[in-house]
Structure formats: structure tokens, C-alpha cells
Amino acid sequence: MIRANRHYAKLKASYLFSDIAKRVAAYQSENPDKEVIRLGIGDVTRALPHACIEGFHKGVDEMADDATFRGYGPEQGYDFLREKIAKFDFNSRGADIAGDEIFVSDGAKCDCGNFQELFAQDIKIAIPDPVYPVYLDTNVMAGRTGIFEDGRYQGIVYLDCTRENNFLPELPKEPVDLIYLCFPNNPTGTTITKAGLKEWVDYARANKALILFDAAYEAFIRDEDLPHSIYEIEGAKEVAVEFRSFSKTAGFTGTRCAYTVVPKECMVYDEAGEKVSLHALWNRRHCTKFNGVSYPVQKAVEAVYSQEGQIQVKALVSYYLKNADLIRLSMGELGFTFVGGDNSPYIWVDGQGRDSWEFFDMLLSKAGVVCTPGAGFGKCGQGYIRISAFNSRENVEKAMMRIAEALK
């Protein structure tokens, strides 16, 4: 008899964003005449930058000719792209990352979900609350937690992010082995300073722990003093892996491309306490389970690093940041308090005593606006909603007017 992975039974029935999509679809089928504006899942709405489209076309044309056609590429990504990523995203900010420490992939969600495979079953894991659900759910699937009780999985060290600590996780009181951090944060939109990040790097070094640093929203940082990468912090190369994505940076949610940085200095430990290269482990996994991102997509991404590409990508991100400004202004005028939205596309709004899902349902039914209920990101998200700035200016303006009307 083929038996199911019993740990899946501990999960909530469906993934947060699938759950929301179902509710929205049900609303739409009951109200076919109502136009719904989606400020829920962080999915981009604007076309790829022109430079990327040109790169993409060139890549496709090369595939059309036997002389330039390419079959399997290197699993880790083509050198032309890995070298540019290292130079522009890291070396230019003083972070000493080499091209062969970059693993190009089809998404940061997959990478940060898959990375936990490299670790022992009985490690202690610290996860912020609220949190992007992938970090938690993938460890539940892997059997690293107990059951879900009172809104939490047993065995996880939750790092509460609340109004009291400005939604910033604090160092765990008990020793942990693996720490998930995400800045600019999803879902709260908060950022971390270099000094704040240094505390985590120092903690990881002192405790032989590892940080999985999700920097998928790095392109939204406009504040000069904020770190864009954990490798801007001294010593981080020994204790941190960083995930980046072109989804939000360059509009690749549908085109798919991301990368993970695994520095060669980064070590984990075997049963005997001997050092094991994390780079070698991830490389082994990557080559076994992944055949690389398609050549035309990598050519499209390469163009992000051209002079025009850099200008266009910046303009694209600024467009969404202006939407975020409008959301902040409008929610503020309506008397709500919030964080995020200045170096982030997400605005984390305090529902003033409303239950997250009730607030979500009310905005959907009365305003036809989709947000994300904070409780879907964890216990500490209860009472909040997340509003995403990913939509057209016109729709964001309309959504804000409708919300104001619905709350009258």
C-alpha cells in the first residue's frame, strides 16, 4: 500500500494565495458584473522592460539557427549572467561575491522552499511571524515540526514581529540552527539597518547557525543607508545564503528567473562536527534536480544589467513605489496606521480591531478590492491586512476611492 507523507496532513488545506484566489473566484461568480481590483498577491502587472524583451528576442533567434542553437545549458546558469550578477548586484556594493557562487534558477520561491533539504531533520528553526508561508510550510512537509496547535506548529521557534518591536524579529532566546529572514519584508514591508543585520550575522557566527536571507524585494530599497544584501555585513559570507528574484525587480513573475547565492566559505557540519561545504551540497542538489533556466530567459535577464536595462528596471520599480505612496497616503487619511510601502511594495495595515479575514471579506464585498489577510501569514498577522502596490496607477486610485467609500 502506497502511503502518503504524513507530514502533509499537518498543513492547512491549501496554500494561502490559492485560498484567496478561490474566495475571489467565488465572489466573482456570484457577482459577475462587479469589477475586482487585485492588491492581494504580489503579482506584477506591467510589461517586461524593453531591454529585456530585446534580449529575449535575441535569445529566441539564436535558438532558431543550428549554428547558434543551444541544448542543455549549465545547471547553475550561463557564465555571462552569473558574472554580471556578481559584478552589478554585489561587487558594486562592496560585497565580495564571485560568479560561481551564484546559482540561477526559475524562482526564489522554489529555492527558498527547496533549500531546507540540505539540513538534518532535527535542527532548530527560527521563523518570523508573520512570514512568507513557504519557509514554514516546506519545513512542515519535510517533517521538521509537530502538529499545528493554537495557530502555531510545535517545534518551531517563532520570532514575533509586532507593533511593540516595530515588526522586526528579535534574536531568539534559545539557540537555533537555521534562521529565515526577509528584508524588505514580506508581508510587513519593514526594512533592516546594517547594524540590525549585523546582530543576526554575529549571532549566526557565534552559534554556528545559518541565515537564509530572502532579498526578493531588494530593488525597492530607496533609502541610501539600508543594506541591499546580507553580504554587505562583514562575516556574512560564512553564515548566510541569499535569495534574489527578477520577478518583482524586472517583472518576471510569469517569465521566471531568480538566483541564490551560496558563498564558498559557507559551512554546515556533519554528524561528527566536521565542516561540510554548503556550496558543494547545493551544487549537488541543483545538478541532480534542475536543468537550468532557458537560454532566452537568461538573455532577457542579462539585459537587466545593460545601461538601458538598469534605467528601465529602476523606472518600473519606481512606478510601483509611487502606487505604494498613494496607498500609504490614502490609508493614512482614512485614519489607519501602517508600516512598509516606502522601501517595499507592501503596506501592512492595522485593521483597528477588525479580524483579518473579516476585513478582507468586507473589502472584497463592499469595495471589490482584494488584499491579503494578515492572519494568513501567521498568528501575529491577525488584525492586519497587507495591501500590495502591484497594479496600474488607475486601478490603485480606483481601489483607494472604493475603500474610502466602503468605510463611510
Ligand code: MLT
Ligand atoms: C506574495 O504576494 O507574497 C508573493 O507574490 C508570493 C510569491 O512571491 O511567491
